[in-house]
Amino acid sequence: xxxxxxxTGGAGFIGSNFIFHMLSTYSEYxxxxxxxxxxxxxxxxLQSVMDDPRFRFVKADICDRAAVYKLFEEESPDMxxxxxxxxxxxxxxxxxxxxxxTNIMGTATLMDACRKYGIERYxxxxxxxxxxxxPLDRPDILFTEDTPIHTSSPYSSSKAAADLLVFAYxxxxxxxxxxxxxxxxxxxxxxxxxxIPLTIANxxxxxxxxxxxxxxxxxxxxxxxxxxxxxxxxxHNGRVGEVYNIGGHNEKTNIYIVKKILDIIGxxxxxxxxxxxxxxxxxxxxxxxxxxxxxxxxxxxxxxxxGIEKTVQWYLDNKEWWENIxxxxxxxxxxxxxxxx
Ligand code: NAD
Ligand code: DAU
Numbered sequence: 001x002x003x004x005x006x007x008t009g010g011a012g013f014i015g016s017n018f019i020f021h022m023l024s025t026y027s028e029y030x031x032x033x034x035x036x037x038x039x040x041x042x043x044x045x046l047q048s049v050m051d052d053p054r055f056r057f058v059k060a061d062i063c064d065r066a067a068v069y070k071l072f073e074e075e076s077p078d079m080x081x082x083x084x085x086x087x088x089x090x091x092x093x094x095x096x097x098x099x100x101x102t103n104i105m106g107t108a109t110l111m112d113a114c115r116k117y118g119i120e121r122y123x124x125x126x127x128x129x130x131x132x133x134x135p136l137d138r139p140d141i142l143f144t145e146d147t148p149i150h151t152s153s154p155y156s157s158s159k160a161a162a163d164l165l166v167f168a169y170x171x172x173x174x175x176x177x178x179x180x181x182x183x184x185x186x187x188x189x190x191x192x193x194x195x196i197p198l199t200i201a202n203x204x205x206x207x208x209x210x211x212x213x214x215x216x217x218x219x220x221x222x223x224x225x226x227x228x229x230x231x232x233x234x235x236h237n238g239r240v241g242e243v244y245n246i247g248g249h250n251e252k253t254n255i256y257i258v259k260k261i262l263d264i265i266g267x268x269x270x271x272x273x274x275x276x277x278x279x280x281x282x283x284x285x286x287x288x289x290x291x292x293x294x295x296x297x298x299x300x301x302x303x304x305x306x307g308i309e310k311t312v313q314w315y316l317d318n319k320e321w322w323e324n325i326x327x328x329x330x331x332x333x334x335x336x337x338x339x340x341x
Contacts, residue, residue, distance in 0.1 A: 002028045002029070002030070004032065004079075005030070005031055005032070005081060006034055007019055007022075007034070008035065008081070008083055008106075009083035009084030011033060011042055011045055012041050012083060012084075012087070013040075013185070013187075013224065014125070014224055015033070016046060017187065017189065017228050018228045019033060019046065021225065021228040021232065022232065023049055023052060023055060030054050030075075031055050031056075032058060032075055032077070033055070033056070034060050034062065034084070035057070035058075039333075040086075040087065044321065044324070045321070058071055061102075063109055068109055069113055069117075072113045072116070078119070080114065080123065082106075082123065084102065084106060085158075086099045087155070088193055089153045089156070090278060091155075093154065093280070096154035099155055104165065107162040107166065108165055111175060115169065115175060120176065121178065121240075122166070123178050123179070123180070123231065123234065124166045124178070124180075126162070126180060126181045127156065128181050128182060128183045128247065128285050128287055129151065129152070129153070129155065129156035129285070130149050130181060131285075132149075132151055132156075133283045134285065135284065136218065139286075143287050144245065144290075144291075145181075152282050163179055163243075167241070170241050177241065178234050178238045179242075180231055180234055180243070180244045180246055181287075182230070182245075182287070183250075184221050184285065185221075185222055185223070185224045187225065189321070191325070192322050193333065195254060196261070196308075197322065199257070199258050201315065201322055202271070203262055203265045203267045204316070208271055209272050210275045211258055211273065212254070212275060213276075213278070214255075215255030216255065217254050217284065218253055218286070220247045220250055221250045221252060221304060222246065222250065223307035223310075226246075226300040226301055226302055230292060230296075233296040233297070234292070237295075238295070239295070244292045244295075245289055246289060247288075249289070250304050251286050252304070255272075258272060259272075260308060275341040
């Protein structure tokens with residue numbers, strides 16, 4: 001069956017992996033990537049699909065109503081999958097404004113387009129961070145879809161606001177929506193300001209590895225392809241108006257992750273540098289994925305030991321991709337965030 005899907009934020013980490021997954025899985029689908037190409041968006045990531053006749057790239061801001069409406073008029077999409085966001089907690093602590101603009105107003109603009117032109121499915125890619133954090137000493141507690149929203153950072157608050165808007169548009173205007181809340185992803189094309197790619201890039205270039213606080217905060221890591229497959233299942237078979245949590249029962253402390261990467265690359269632990277903690281640092285995230293497993297049959301396929309080996313190998317094989325990033329404006333960001341930390 002033919003479908004046209006607008007994927008916003010498709011030049012970023014997860015969106016690009018989703019585009020590759022969809023084009024290789026559905027031969028008759030047309031995928032349109034709408035992306036503003038902020039610092040986190042990279043057109044070179046999409047190079048392999050640029051000439052595919054089933055793919056179109058449009059540079060635009062999801063907050064730009066005229067541009068979004070024009071695209072709806074041109075393409076009459078069946079579905080929207082909204083990945084576009086400011087996604088980095090540390091940046092949101094430095095400067096919240098753009099998070100509110102893109103993550104909230106951008107979502108509202110896309111939903112208004114769905115309201116005006118109609119849509120078969122609007123999917124909002126949300127995050128487990130909307131639930132806040134969990135205590136370190138209660139491994140029995142996990143985030144379920146019924147866990148109350150309780151955000152910590154400007155980033156997570158903006159994502160939670162977007163989720164609430166999506167449900168408001170569903171209830172008020174009847175837009176057929178779904179929302180997914182995933183745990184931390186890792187894998188190819190992950191922007192090297194986040195923990196795993198930053199650690200790999202720094203270790204490969206013999207730079208210090210900054211670990212916030214005592215390194216004992218816990219994240220629940222999922223290989224990006226498993227996230228993409230989950231979204232594929234939700235947009236096709238998920239129930240309208242529902243939230244689905246996505247996570248692979250893979251809780252690790254940050255220091256475990258950093259030491260694991262050093263071990264794979266064969267670099268010494270003396271590269272580790274404990275630095276001032278993140279403000280308001282969430283202690284632990286842990287997802288209960290029972291609902292998506294029971295309803296849609298989703299299960300993670302890539303175990304962490306395999307996924308992290310594959311990821312390190314990808315960064316070794318694709319040095320040009322991340323070296324271009326870390327040699328650009330990223331240098332100023334790095335100096336500002338880690339210079340005197
Ligand atoms: P990313 O920062 O790598 O990519 C974001 C993309 O959105 C970039 O291509 C950027 O250019 C684009 N973008 C930003 N502002 C835009 C705007 N105003 N208009 C159009 N495009 C814009 O992010 P990511 O890590 O791939 O995350 C994608 C989505 O998944 C986000 O919504 C994030 O909240 C969510 N999420 C991420 C993770 C994770 O571990 N990375 C986990 C759960 C959920
Ligand atoms: O849980 C899902 C979220 O995961 C997504 O919604 C976000 O978009 C995504 O960025 C990610 O947020 P985190 O804040 O968990 O990811 P980050 O890679 O920034 O940090 C992971 C952990 O590592 C966190 O506890 C902070 C710590 N850290 C991070 C950096 C960049 C360090 O110790 N040192 C660092 O230099």
